[in-house]
Amino acid sequence: MTLLVGGFESHVLFDSGASNCFITPERAEKSGIRSSAGESAGMVKVAGGGFLSTLGRARGVEIEIAGQSMPADLVISPVELYDVILGMDWLSHYRVHLDCYRGRVVFERDAGRLVYQGVRPTSGSIVISAIQAEQLLVRGCEAYLATISMSESGAGVVMGDIEVVQDFEDVFQSLKGLPPSRSDPFTIELEPGTAPISKTPYRMAPAELAELKKQIEDLLSKGFIRPSVSPWGAPVLFVKKKDGSFRLCIDYRGLNRVTVKNMYPLPRIDELLDQLRGATWFSKIDLASGYHQIPIDEADVRKTAFRTRYGHFEFVVMPFGLTNAPAAFMRLMNDVFREYLDVFVIIFIDDILVYSRSQEEHATHL
Template identity: 40%
Template sequence: MDQVPAGEPVLAGTFTVNGHPAVVLFDSGATHTFLSKSYALKHGIKMYKLKEDYHITAPGSPVATGLMARQLKVDIGPESFVINHVVLPHQGIDVILGMNWMVENDAILHVGSREVQLKSKVTGKILKVHIPEQKHLEATVNTSELQEIRKIPVVCDFPDVFPEELPGLPPDRDVEFKIDLIPGTAPRFKEAVRNGTDELKELKTQLQEQLDKGFIPHHLGAVPALFVEKKDQGGKRLCVDYRPLNAVTIKNKYPLPHIDIPFDQLAEPKCRYYQIKIGEEDIPKTAFSTVYGLYEYLVMSFGLTNAPAFFMYMMNSVFMNELDKFVVVFIDDILVYSKNEEEHGDHLRTVLTRPREHQLYAKFSKCAFG
């Protein structure tokens, strides 16, 4: 029985598999190399039926698979490797390179320096390939959080729901965020806020991150941007002063429930507003100014008056079939309740399947499972 155990050194990075970007996990705790079935289907990779099923021991529950993907070209630094992969049905990471590949290629993981040491098949020399921190392109999983996710039954099957970073612009959805103005009104322009030296450095960094993800293109004319302290993790969050816009926005009357439940004690998968696109005609209304330029949001951002109500509406739509049966939702907080542990496992799997289906993501550090 092959294993994908927890607790061993791992590194994750974006490489190409058959010419397509893929999140590749180097895992010294995995006995073999594995490929996500969803990745294979997405990129037209042919899968072959094995004579006998592989039985994989993964955290939570064993998985059986009878599929293999053969002769896939994986590019790692200057080297290319042709590898056969066992196909896993519920794997969140695109590719796992396990001990069979590492032994064959004399691979050693240096977690501290984020390097993979390899022996070149061409020259026989030792190579060191640096794996940069993932900022965009794909939804990557924080490897320290991945270790924790792997320890939790059911949750271990959904690492793709808990990425370290959002993968970029959200997909087109059935609904987009709208900003309807009171007839005959328009938001007033305000000058950019003056920032100190440290704030200017932080501002430039956060603007670049959001530009890289495609959340904000440049624009002409805006309201000011400022920083607020993050309550949960320290540091500062870039916020836009949308008070002039909110003052002339027609309020969304979608009802928010009364907070009669102590949500600070519940499981809290924190979905972020950046996962919803803004309607194209409303994008210019989100414009904001900084000393580095003028920008506008393509995604629903913090500070917009109707954002909580709209997010609540979307979450209720996503969990429509589960609401009041075993799920309670308040904006971006989700409570899953069950009569017993076995039933709870089934309920939790259903709930985690919904964000995977809708390409929504949660923050693992904000969740509590037990």
């Protein structure tokens, strides 16, 4: 199943044959999940009698199922096929029953039974995930590789040479200030009786501190953050991007655990891909600081506060890492593009794809 683990979509296996829960080092790094203090590396025994090395254990990682938070202690280890494996320690703690026949997971809770239904395949869909393909190969299914040759007619084209870019050059300018006020700013609704949560800043290396200072100054200059005296305070950390640069991440796990979840649906990938049949021209639009284009309700700004070596700050625009941010942004995108959705536009959160059957049609759509 695909679940939110630490706020990021992950391929998850419910494994009653595993005594513990596991997460791959790659998924842990991408999700900003680190081994908890005092947890040392070691070895674990796997099926077949072999051993896998471990890089520690991350405690209290948020697992979101049907809008409910069910934290798990995840051993960081290079397990195969899945990003995360939920073993017997987690399954027994949450009183889980695996209904393999119906493809669902049942939680027997004091507050009442919770049933999570796995995604059933769409009739006629020809799309499978890479993990499903790998599993089929392991079972002995035959497969073949098809080489797709790409036309290089657009190679070397400069953005400024594209006619539609010239006609709408103003929308490609950098976001220099705060977004316009909206009738529905981003809000953070807390569970009743919640007290402010504040955590000690994480230790950073000198290079990280230099980058932190630089990024804080940039956010202040743009007006995205401001100094704070809030009783709330989340720690920050860095995740290294593929290009070697650092992405600043706010560890909002404490706030997310006490936030009332927004259940606005995200689109299914296979349904989005089905819309592209017959199209031959595509343009992908990247939004400049997409999340930062949504202001936060003034009453909730204090809840976004984060603590650093260089001071206490809070966001006045929607930051990354909040549990309801993807749903809020998806709702905004659907409202903006409603009349074009599944006509010549598909959207997944902040990824916008315009598709057309001809070059002339594509110019009109853009």
